[in-house]
Amino acid sequence: GDSVTQMEGPVTLSEEAFLTINCTYTATGYPSLFWYVQYPGEGLQLLLKATKADDKGSNKGFEATYRKETTSFHLEKGSVQVSDSAVYFCALKSFQKLVFGTGTRLLVSP
Amino acid sequence: NAGVTQTPKFQVLKTGQSMTLQCAQDMNHEYMSWYRQDPGMGLRLIHYSVGAGITDQGEVPNGYNVSRSTTEDFPLRLLSAAPSQTSVYFCASSAGQGSYNEQFFGPGTRLTVL
Numbered sequence: 001g002d003s004v005t006q007m008e009g010p011v012t013l014s015e016e017a018f019l020t021i022n023c024t025y026t027a028t029g030y031p032s033l034f035w036y037v038q039y040p041g042e043g044l045q046l047l048l049k050a051t052k053a054d055d056k057g058s059n060k061g062f063e064a065t066y067r068k069e070t071t072s073f074h075l076e077k078g079s080v081q082v083s084d085s086a087v088y089f090c091a092l093k094s095f096q097k098l099v100f101g102t103g104t105r106l107l108v109s110p
Numbered sequence: 111n112a113g114v115t116q117t118p119k120f121q122v123l124k125t126g127q128s129m130t131l132q133c134a135q136d137m138n139h140e141y142m143s144w145y146r147q148d149p150g151m152g153l154r155l156i157h158y159s160v161g162a163g164i165t166d167q168g169e170v171p172n173g174y175n176v177s178r179s180t181t182e183d184f185p186l187r188l189l190s191a192a193p194s195q196t197s198v199y200f201c202a203s204s205a206g207q208g209s210y211n212e213q214f215f216g217p218g219t220r221l222t223v224l
Contacts, residue, residue, distance in 0.1 A: 004152075043114070043200055043215030044153075091150060097168075097205040100145075100152035 002027045004101035006090045012107045013080055021104045022062075023090035031094040033057075033066050033073040038087045038103070047075075047088070065104040080108045112136050114216035116201050122222045123191040131186040131219050133201030141204045141211070142184040146170065146197040147218070153200065159184055160207065191223045 006023045013019060025031065032051040036044040048057030053068035062077045073090060085108045090101040117132045135142065143158035145168075155168030159178040168219075173195060175187040188195060199219045204211040 041217070043217045044202075044213075045215070046212050097155065098213065100154075102150055102152040 001097045002031065002092060002097070004090050004092055004099055004103035006088075006104050009087075009103070009105040010107050011104060013084055014103055015108055016079045017106050017108075019075070019077040019080045019084075019106065021088055021090075021106070023073045023101060024074065025071050025073065025090075025092050027071075027094045029094050031092040033064070034091040034093065034098075035062070035064055035073070035075050035105050036089040036091060036100075038089065040086070044089060049051070080106070082108045082110055083110050112176070114201055114203055114214050115134075116199075116216035116219050118219060119217065120220050122224065123188075124224050125192060127191050129188055129191065129193055133184045133186065133216060134182050135184075135201075135203040135214070136182065137189075137203065137214065138181060139156075139203035139205050139214075140181070141207050142178065143168070143202050143203065143213075144174070144176065144184070144186045145200045146195075147200060148197050156186065156199075188221075191221075193223045195221065196223045197221060 003026045034049045035047040037047045038044045048059040050066035051055040056065045064075045087103045087105045089103045114135045140161045144156040145153040147153050154170050157176040165176050175200045193209045201216040204213045
């Protein structure tokens with residue numbers, strides 16, 4: 001079945017460091033890909049999405065490119081802030097079902 | 111708009127007890143769903159509904175019941191709670207099932223079954 005694999009956390013960075021969180025997927029068909037963010041004590045919020053190969057999703061300085069050849073959708077940010085500390089989930093949508101990865105916790109220190 | 115609301119925020123049950131987790135949305139969304147979040151497993155779909163009167167099973171439906179009598183409400187019922195149902199439960203809604211429809215999540219209910 002469809003699945004999403006993302007890197008184990010936590011990822012610990014200093015403020016202004018470069019962030020990469022890896023995400024790869026397995027899917028039949030042509031899925032849409034998403035990154036969700038979960039701040040402490042809150043539900044998930046959509047961060048960005050891409051609906052076809054080579055699309056780049058971006059929001060709040062984060063970006064991710066849909067790479068069909070490597071089945072990847074890695075999340076990047078050039079300069080993280082303390083306020084970016086959260087859990088990040090990669091997800092795919094195929095045949096109307098949303099499948100999540102296990103989540104990666106990001107901790108940013110001042 | 112309040113968005114997606116869930117009650118209660120926290121609940122402790124004993125094995126065998128029953129309870130209902132409430133979920134409501136005020137965005138007139140047709141599609142609603144319930145997920146559980148467990149450490150190291152991401153979110154897994156329990157049940158979903160594509161409109162009032164229509165529900166279907168997700169990935170992990172056993173031990174849970176749902177109904178959808180109105181567009182706004184989508185309660186999740188635990189018939190006889192088990193320790194394996196200790197989890198954080200999220201309700202979500204969207205205007206439709208297509209990829210272009212953003213899913214909005216509630217703040218979650220943390221359930222502990224002793």
